[in-house]
Amino acid sequence: MGLRRKFNIVMSSVFLVGFVAAAAIAQRLLEENARQQAVREARLLLDTATALRTSMVEHVSPYLAAVNHEVFLPHSVPAFAATETIRELRKRHADYSYKEATLNPTNPRNRTADWEADVVQQFRQHPAHEEIIGERPTAGRRSLYIAKPIRVNHTACLQCHGTPSTAPASLLRLYGHANGFGWQPGEIVGAQIVNVPMDVPLTQAARLLTPFLLTLAAVFVFVFIALNLMMGWLILRPIRRMAQSADRLSTGDFTEPEFSEQGPHEVALLGSAFNRMRRSLEKAMEILRQTPRR
Numbered sequence: 001m002g003l004r005r006k007f008n009i010v011m012s013s014v015f016l017v018g019f020v021a022a023a024a025i026a027q028r029l030l031e032e033n034a035r036q037q038a039v040r041e042a043r044l045l046l047d048t049a050t051a052l053r054t055s056m057v058e059h060v061s062p063y064l065a066a067v068n069h070e071v072f073l074p075h076s077v078p079a080f081a082a083t084e085t086i087r088e089l090r091k092r093h094a095d096y097s098y099k100e101a102t103l104n105p106t107n108p109r110n111r112t113a114d115w116e117a118d119v120v121q122q123f124r125q126h127p128a129h130e131e132i133i134g135e136r137p138t139a140g141r142r143s144l145y146i147a148k149p150i151r152v153n154h155t156a157c158l159q160c161h162g163t164p165s166t167a168p169a170s171l172l173r174l175y176g177h178a179n180g181f182g183w184q185p186g187e188i189v190g191a192q193i194v195n196v197p198m199d200v201p202l203t204q205a206a207r208l209l210t211p212f213l214l215t216l217a218a219v220f221v222f223v224f225i226a227l228n229l230m231m232g233w234l235i236l237r238p239i240r241r242m243a244q245s246a247d248r249l250s251t252g253d254f255t256e257p258e259f260s261e262q263g264p265h266e267v268a269l270l271g272s273a274f275n276r277m278r279r280s281l282e283k284a285m286e287i288l289r290q291t292p293r294r
């Protein structure tokens with residue numbers, strides 16, 4: 001097998017392995033980046049809902065407490081306000097969702113679905129966990145969720161979530177006696193859960209991967225051609241000429257011009273060594289020719 005062929009086989013194998021490894025690493029990095037983008041979006045939505053809740057508690061709910069005794073206004077409840085506001089947002093961004101998923105809710109629409117109940121149970125078993133991030137398919141598409149635990153962190157909560165007997169009559173008239181009671185101080189009763197779609201960042205990642213791989217392949221092809229040309233010019237051509245010359249010298253033909261001692265260091269060294277050997281050989285042949293035969 002020729003030197004060039006061997007060199008090309010080794011080089012192609014190295015390039016192929018490098019290409020596959022680079023493609024795998026790039027895909028992982030881009031996917032991770034897409035996930036981080038989805039996490040940022042989800043966190044922003046969750047923080048918006050939490051800010052809304054805080055703002056309600058500080059600026060709205062206290063003023064409506066008196067009215068609530070007459071007619072209960074669900075809008076005065078932070079959980080309701082946050083859920084409704086994000087529901088409004090979903091008219092434009094249908095793939096995004098927010099839920100105050102609760103095991104025993106006052107409003108049945110807030111009841112945990114099966115997978116949400118698992119998330120809440122995880123928080124209950126590991127009270128130190130402040131956040132759970134996960135992925136799950138929704139309607140055949142990948143989506144990411146972030147969940148934060150909801151704690152009964154204030155005794156005031158028990159006024160409406162303790163027992164029906166202490167709850168405002170107006171609340172009972174609207175929501176009944178059956179749900180959303182029996183919560184304990186400090187208990188984790190549910191979780192704020194935000195879902196965001198992952199297809200947009202994932203499609204973007206896939207779109208970036210193709211040009212990256214094409215550029216990488218183009219660089220490989222360019223390097224391959226350049227190395228082949230260099231090898232031909234700098235190594236193979238002088239070696240081939242030397243071989244032909246040695247061939248002719250071996251038949252006693254010294255008409256061939258000497259090698260140029262220019263070019264890359266090693267080839268020039270070989271050329272000058274070859275020239276010296278040729279001169280010595282020529283002299284030796286001369287002496288041989290002049291020596292009288294006995």
Ligand code: HEC
Pocket residue numbers: 068074077079080100101102104105106107108110150151152153154156157158159160161171175180190
């Ligand atoms: C004035 C009564 C009242 C107080 C005080 C109150 N809540 Fe509620 N809460 C409600 C009502 C009514 C709902 C149902 C709102 C709706 O229709 O979505 C609700 C809903 C919730 C929900 C959503 C799940 C569900 O039960 O439907 C959570 C979570 C929640 N409250 C937590 C709390 C916490 C924590 C506190 C204390 C910081 C608190 N609430 C204080 C009346 C109250």
